[in-house]
Amino acid sequence: MTTDTPWLIAGLGNPGPWFRLTRHNAGFLTVDRLAERHGARFRRRGIGVQVSEIEVDGRRVLLAKPQWFINLSGRPVAALLRRHGVPAAQLVVVQDDLDFAFGAGRLKRGGGPGGHNGVRSVGEVLGTRDFVRLRFGIGRPPKGQSVGDFVLKRFSDEEQAALPGVLDRCADALETLVRLGLNRAQDALNVRTDARLPSGRESPVS
Template identity: 45%
Template sequence: MAENTWIVVGLGNPGAQYAGNRHNVGQMVLDELAERMSARFGAHKSNNRVAEGRLGFGGPKLVLGKPNSFMNLSGGPTAALLKFYSLQPDRLIVVHDELDIPFDEIRLKSGGGHGGHNGIRDILAATGGADFTRVRVGIGRPPGRQPAADFVLKDFSGTEKQTLPNLIADGADAVEAIITDGLASAQQKFHSPKA
């Protein structure tokens, strides 16, 4: 496979009933990336829905993958995509929701533990603890005593939905910045306070 290929996996749960959940914000970011590349998702033998395109004219190839499995079983489909395209985890970007980051903020990192995120935990297990890059999309903590498991499986609030398109666009911009400018430069851009 060409050296200038990246796999971007957006975490979430399959099915229309989950599409608007906070847990599915990673897949929402992939929808934005696919739209920018005029690419469509289709079935793939890796147990993902896959869309392929290029970043800009003649730019790097992006393989966007949405696992057909539930969030907690994201590792198998992610590892299968890497194997299918003969790529190492250093060419993998995983986009996912993050409770420990305030809503409407993006944080980028490579490597590290799962931080309690079961989708990341499963990918780490399936890839042997690989150092892949993560675009962590902040969804904030649940209000009051609402269990986190219930909070992530609910749709964004009405107030959040007003800002959500910007957050999704920021997530897509972050993926593009990692690929074109490198992780350190992208971190400087997205970890700085918003103007």
């Protein structure tokens, strides 16, 4: 039997097949991996969002992919919270993050958007930053490339080869969050792993 109040895990990204493996769609890729683990499929709900539903240790978890462009993510996320009676404290937003190297990530509650327009949109529409964020590291653009071009480019071949392992670690952390709470999930995500960055440096998931 599931508990009454679900979690909502919203991955941020841009809709459409062209954007699928771009860095800005790390949020979509993470919730896709979580749905895949549980044999769930995404279905369109109205015009603004795709939703899937899974169960983690008896807890109902909604997975969402807003289908507006990433800087307009707040309205469909807020609509889902209202529709399902989910408090902001049980919202998780999965975003790409330039401040962490590829292969690294961090879970935290609250804080500013750090230049991420999708996170800013969610906070502004909800009127609160009291939600959890999973910050999926994508690294910084190489010299001479703009941030806008970088985030809308596909992951490199080396990154794509490592991507399944990174997505699995993020999915593990999200399941731990639902089961055991934020502190335990942060500990799990921060554990040093044997994964390697494309440069050959050991990757701390921190």
